[in-house]
Amino acid sequence: MTVADELKTGFEFKPGLEGVPVTLSSISFVDGKKGVLEYRNIPIEELALKSTFLETSYLLIWGELPTQDELDAFEKEIRYHRRIKYRIRDMMKCFPESGHPMDALQASAAALGLFYSRRALDDPAYIRAAAVRLLAKIPTMVAAFQMMRKGNDPIQPRDDLDYSANFLYMLTEQEPDPLEAQVLDVCLTLHAEHTINASTFSARVTASTLTDPYAVVASAVGTLAGPLHGGANEEVIDMLESIGSVENVRPYIENCLKTKSKIMGFGHRVYKVKDPRAIILQSLAEQLFEKFGRDNYYDIAVELERVVEEKLAYKGIYANVDFYSGLVYRKLGIPTDLFTPIFAISRVAGWLAHWKEQLGENRIYRPTQIYTGTHNAPYIPIAER
Ligand SMILES: CC(=O)SCCNC(=O)CCNC(=O)[C@H](O)C(C)(C)COP(=O)(O)OP(=O)(O)OC[C@H]1O[C@@H](n2cnc3c(N)ncnc32)[C@H](O)[C@@H]1OP(=O)(O)O
Ligand SMILES: O=C([O-])CC(=O)C(=O)O
Numbered sequence: 001m002t003v004a005d006e007l008k009t010g011f012e013f014k015p016g017l018e019g020v021p022v023t024l025s026s027i028s029f030v031d032g033k034k035g036v037l038e039y040r041n042i043p044i045e046e047l048a049l050k051s052t053f054l055e056t057s058y059l060l061i062w063g064e065l066p067t068q069d070e071l072d073a074f075e076k077e078i079r080y081h082r083r084i085k086y087r088i089r090d091m092m093k094c095f096p097e098s099g100h101p102m103d104a105l106q107a108s109a110a111a112l113g114l115f116y117s118r119r120a121l122d123d124p125a126y127i128r129a130a131a132v133r134l135l136a137k138i139p140t141m142v143a144a145f146q147m148m149r150k151g152n153d154p155i156q157p158r159d160d161l162d163y164s165a166n167f168l169y170m171l172t173e174q175e176p177d178p179l180e181a182q183v184l185d186v187c188l189t190l191h192a193e194h195t196i197n198a199s200t201f202s203a204r205v206t207a208s209t210l211t212d213p214y215a216v217v218a219s220a221v222g223t224l225a226g227p228l229h230g231g232a233n234e235e236v237i238d239m240l241e242s243i244g245s246v247e248n249v250r251p252y253i254e255n256c257l258k259t260k261s262k263i264m265g266f267g268h269r270v271y272k273v274k275d276p277r278a279i280i281l282q283s284l285a286e287q288l289f290e291k292f293g294r295d296n297y298y299d300i301a302v303e304l305e306r307v308v309e310e311k312l313a314y315k316g317i318y319a320n321v322d323f324y325s326g327l328v329y330r331k332l333g334i335p336t337d338l339f340t341p342i343f344a345i346s347r348v349a350g351w352l353a354h355w356k357e358q359l360g361e362n363r364i365y366r367p368t369q370i371y372t373g374t375h376n377a378p379y380i381p382i383a384e385r
Helices: 003-008 044-050 053-062 068-080 086-093 101-115 124-149 163-172 178-191 198-207 213-224 232-243 246-259 276-292 296-315 321-331 336-360
Strands: 028-031 036-039
Touching: 036 044, 036 053, 036 276, 044 178, 044 276, 053 068, 053 124, 053 163, 053 178, 053 336, 068 124, 086 101, 086 124, 101 124, 101 213, 101 336, 124 163, 124 213, 124 336, 163 178, 178 276, 178 321, 178 336, 198 213, 198 336, 213 336, 232 246, 232 296, 232 321, 232 336, 246 296, 276 321, 296 321, 321 336
Parallel strands: none
Antiparallel strands: 028 036
16 A cells, blocks of 8 residues: 555545644643633632742542642642652762753652552552652752752752652752742643643553553653753753843844744743733742842843734744743752753643543553554565665
8 A cells, every 4th residue: 555545545644643633631721812721620820929939739639639638648748758768869860960850750660660569550548648748859859850850959848848848958958038939839830731732642552552541651751851851941041141241132033933943931832822821920020029139141132022912922932831940040049950840840740640641531542643654665685785
């Protein structure tokens, strides 16, 4: 059969699965034309203003906002499980300091499966324990690698600090300013879930084989790392650095358009307007600048957004979630190559929600292909090739 024949069999090939539904889901909703994002029916703006990352994680994974008692119990369990086993720390010490923290995180998340490998996927207590462990330990692993690659011992989590304050503390051994901890917490809430993006799809495919949740998260971390997905937040800062000044913005964009290169932090498969999270992230950056002083990259970013809109709005290309997040993290003093691991700390909540949902009505993912080769080719002996 030729490719044309294959296409006649009724398959419609959609590169990148654009617009192809791959599951039923009630976890989140995006209206890309109106710029709407909801988690479990609640608008992201409401959650950013009124919730916390852990409460939002509970909402995503278990489908409802927790009562005060449920939230207290959940937070207590997370605090209890923050520490990582010394054998995981020892393993991480062998990682090369020059390695990317996303690779370190992917390997460490997978290593959790060596210690907690029981696959009781129909036991709600197992599901809860795995979700708690992953939410609790991933920030500790990210901070531990940061310390170890600088030649220092990891900083132990502090039980008196909440989730985001504790993460910032483990990175610096300094108790963060309350505004810094609060801003980071809102960033985590904003990044926690986004329907069937590439890493979540990867998580669901892995989950559908009924493997363990650590493998599910490790495969999603690997997928998030790429520059077309979560890795773009790091690339945005590199781009702002290479542009260097507001005057250089227009020639930079014109050159990208001429050479058909992507402008990092812009464009989205679903949003055809400015990403609602970018609007909130920009205001978080401004709050930090007001208290701690402006970042000189901000003016470049604002001009970049203006020129990209002027040139590309007609194609529906606007700032996405990765455009302003890096400016927030930079102001929090976080190194650029930790931006994507921070995205992972947050998105693990969404991945876990999808893992749990996938297990509910599981069928293994096994799509098809359109074969583009030939048939019955002769085997040519090596001497005759
Ligand atoms: C958390 C996240 O994952 S958010 C996304 C983070 N990624 C980035 O910021 C990287 C830059 N952006 C991109 O590469 C893309 O916009 C993606 C990967 C996000 C979406 O990709 P797709 O939906 O496949 O869009 P695709 O790449 O086909 O682009 C469609 C058109 O818009 C253009 N376009 C899309 N994004 C950009 C961009 N950032 N800069 C310039 N042009 C762009 C493409 O060149 C293409 O133009 P054409 O139709 O004239 O050929
Ligand atoms: O939805 C997507 O394609 C990308 C993503 O994860 C997000 O925007 O948060």
